[in-house]
Amino acid sequence: MNTPVLIVGGGLTGLSTAVFLAWHGVSATLVERHPGTSEHPKARAINPRTMELFAAVGMADAIRAGRSPISGNTDLVHVETLAGRERVRMPSATPEVIDKISPAGWTLIDQNQLEPILRRRAEEVGADLRFGTELVALRQADRGARVTLRERTTGREYEMTADTVVAADGSRSPLRALLGIGHHGPGVITQLISFFFDADLTEALRGRRIIAAYVNNAEVRGTIIPLDNDRRWVMNVSYFPDRGERGEDFDDERCRTIVRQAVGVTDLPVTIVTGSRPRWDISARIADRMRDGWVFVAGDAAHVMPPTGAFGASTGIQDAYNLAWKIALVRRGVAGPGLLDSYDAERRPVAERTVEQAMLRFAVREGKRYEEVAGAMVSEETMTFGYRYPAGAFVLEAGADDSPEDPAAPSGRPGSRAPHVVLGATSTIDLFGRDFVLLSAGDEQTWSRAAVEAGAKFGVPVAAHAVGPDVPGFADRYGIGSGGASLVRPDGFVAWRSPERPSDPAGALAEALRAVLSV
Numbered sequence: 001m002n003t004p005v006l007i008v009g010g011g012l013t014g015l016s017t018a019v020f021l022a023w024h025g026v027s028a029t030l031v032e033r034h035p036g037t038s039e040h041p042k043a044r045a046i047n048p049r050t051m052e053l054f055a056a057v058g059m060a061d062a063i064r065a066g067r068s069p070i071s072g073n074t075d076l077v078h079v080e081t082l083a084g085r086e087r088v089r090m091p092s093a094t095p096e097v098i099d100k101i102s103p104a105g106w107t108l109i110d111q112n113q114l115e116p117i118l119r120r121r122a123e124e125v126g127a128d129l130r131f132g133t134e135l136v137a138l139r140q141a142d143r144g145a146r147v148t149l150r151e152r153t154t155g156r157e158y159e160m161t162a163d164t165v166v167a168a169d170g171s172r173s174p175l176r177a178l179l180g181i182g183h184h185g186p187g188v189i190t191q192l193i194s195f196f197f198d199a200d201l202t203e204a205l206r207g208r209r210i211i212a213a214y215v216n217n218a219e220v221r222g223t224i225i226p227l228d229n230d231r232r233w234v235m236n237v238s239y240f241p242d243r244g245e246r247g248e249d250f251d252d253e254r255c256r257t258i259v260r261q262a263v264g265v266t267d268l269p270v271t272i273v274t275g276s277r278p279r280w281d282i283s284a285r286i287a288d289r290m291r292d293g294w295v296f297v298a299g300d301a302a303h304v305m306p307p308t309g310a311f312g313a314s315t316g317i318q319d320a321y322n323l324a325w326k327i328a329l330v331r332r333g334v335a336g337p338g339l340l341d342s343y344d345a346e347r348r349p350v351a352e353r354t355v356e357q358a359m360l361r362f363a364v365r366e367g368k369r370y371e372e373v374a375g376a377m378v379s380e381e382t383m384t385f386g387y388r389y390p391a392g393a394f395v396l397e398a399g400a401d402d403s404p405e406d407p408a409a410p411s412g413r414p415g416s417r418a419p420h421v422v423l424g425a426t427s428t429i430d431l432f433g434r435d436f437v438l439l440s441a442g443d444e445q446t447w448s449r450a451a452v453e454a455g456a457k458f459g460v461p462v463a464a465h466a467v468g469p470d471v472p473g474f475a476d477r478y479g480i481g482s483g484g485a486s487l488v489r490p491d492g493f494v495a496w497r498s499p500e501r502p503s504d505p506a507g508a509l510a511e512a513l514r515a516v517l518s519v
């Protein structure tokens with residue numbers, strides 16, 4: 001039994017990988033040890049950059065249709081108690097700011113709402129999904145890997161060969177451990193238990209429409225999260241095994257007391273909802289490498305971070321898209337294996353910086369004054385859109401570095417996200433997603449011929465679009481003058497640009513494609 005790609009893990013990253021691979025023409029088999037998708041909210045928001053990727057594969061409408069009842073909420077508050085003093089509100093980008101950067105916006109959707117949507121789409125596009133199945137052994141060869149899989153309900157074991165394996169099996173990642181890939185970072189920061197409760201918090205909220213309230217007082221350190229924007233909530237509360245606390249000690253009465261201490265109303269009527277009370281931890285760590293032979297590590301298996309800033313899920317989904325188009329081109333034989341090396345070179349530095357920023361935000365959640373970390377903190381919109389790759393599948397320009405840029409004033413240089421420019425009723429962003437795209441500043445015929453010629457030389461489609469001088473901001477945002485052009489990758493990152501028209505446009509474009517494709 002053979003599969004082009006085996007995905008280990010059926011959470012947000014694994015399911016997204018299956019969908020993105022199918023979009024690029026690659027079939028995949030996915031195995032997940034649990035019997036189904038997540039029953040708990042976990043991740044709560046998908047950032048606009050990730051929504052751009054979902055829009056590229058035709059999923060944005062379905063995801064927005066499944067958004068949470070709290071989708072209109074805006075407040076992330078740090079409080080001593082919900083009814084008491086508000087310590088700080090972290091700054092966040094307004095819709096007006098985002099509109100200038102992207103045609104997409106934030107989508108508030110809980111993980112247990114998003115995963116079924118992704119699962120349905122993966123099944124529709126032909127992915128072979130095997131829930132209740134775990135990987136128990138892996139042996140790599142010169143080309144691909146042989147794995148042993150086990151059905152958890154029957155115990156039946158069988159073997160499968162895969163040309164490529166994606167490890168998306170979560171923060172504890174048995175596959176990463178099997179490969180001997182180490183990790184670094186602070187590690188486990190705190191342990192938590194989650195439970196649902198019903199209560200009327202109208203008076204304590206005082207008109208605020210919260211996405212989450214981070215509580216920190218002498219009795220409770222945790223988070224109150226709305227589920228239905230009415231009476232049902234989830235409470236995530238830290239507990240401390242080194243002080244003798246145990247997860248099983250959190251019975252209904254103790255949970256009721258914790259809610260009252262967090263809300264700050266001692267006689268608050270509270271109903272604890274029966275059901276599972278999962279224990280989990282907040283950790284911060286990054287894999288020492290994100291590739292081992294034919295195995296690629298993605299999502300929480302590659303980087304786990306505190307759930308502050310809504311970085312974790314989106315970073316993993318962006319890993320998946322970065323990897324999918326590269327696997328597709330290598331499988332088609334139009335790109336060399338060096339293209340796959342660029343996955344680690346590009347995504348691991350992003351993981352390092354994102355974990356660092358999540359830790360700064362988590363420090364405020366744990367009681368540090370915002371002013372103490374503000375100087376090191378990068379804005380939400382810069383973290384979402386402004387990160388730049390230090391090296392990878394693009395033509396690096398002299399003097400470039402990987403410091404984040406202000407997405408409201410983008411450079412358009414290779415290794416950065418291609419800027420949003422309004423084109424009538426659409427955006428430049430809407431042009432990206434499957435093939436390479438060549439955007440030129442008005443010189444339509446020259447660059448159109450070059451795109452056809454260079455694309456044919458390497459067997460990759462290059463869609464050419466001329467942007468007229470009447471489109472405000474295009475030349476400045478892309479850093480090209482009259483007659484210049486910018487080559488954008490399938491994932492919407494700039495691969496190469498020529499500020500002015502070169503003497504041999506087709507030859508220059510072909511050399512750029514050669515470098516990007518590693519051929």
